[in-house]
Amino acid sequence: MAIAEFLLFVLTATLGGMFLCGANDLITIFVAPECFSLCSYLLSGYTKKDVRSNEATTKYLLMGGASSSILVHGFSWLYGSSGGEIELQEIVNGLINTQMYNSPGISIALIFITVGIGFKLSPAPSHQWTPDV
Numbered sequence: 001m002a003i004a005e006f007l008l009f010v011l012t013a014t015l016g017g018m019f020l021c022g023a024n025d026l027i028t029i030f031v032a033p034e035c036f037s038l039c040s041y042l043l044s045g046y047t048k049k050d051v052r053s054n055e056a057t058t059k060y061l062l063m064g065g066a067s068s069s070i071l072v073h074g075f076s077w078l079y080g081s082s083g084g085e086i087e088l089q090e091i092v093n094g095l096i097n098t099q100m101y102n103s104p105g106i107s108i109a110l111i112f113i114t115v116g117i118g119f120k121l122s123p124a125p126s127h128q129w130t131p132d133v
Helices: 003-021 026-044 051-081 088-097 104-121
Strands: none
Touching (some): 026 104, 051 088
């Protein structure tokens, strides 16, 4: 592969990280790590002829898909509990106005969001389940 493709993947991953820093709604919070993750999957499979690289890419892609689905499920719980708001400040206002901030639905949403982000970004203790890339 050419160096241009490698640099394109690295720059696109950086762009995803920059969008995540400025995110203030649920859609951007989901799309920015996906941009970062997809580029990470492509970079892990950069050496196409290496069997271990292909295996790691497949495992990484499947784990990323599972974590994305868990994250979206948590976002849907949060979206529904807040009264259909996607901006973070409006979600907080909606939860306070409807007095849903102590409900079990919010706890479930936060657990799903934490697990989804934990598997997506692989901080410790989730790094044990991340494929060796």
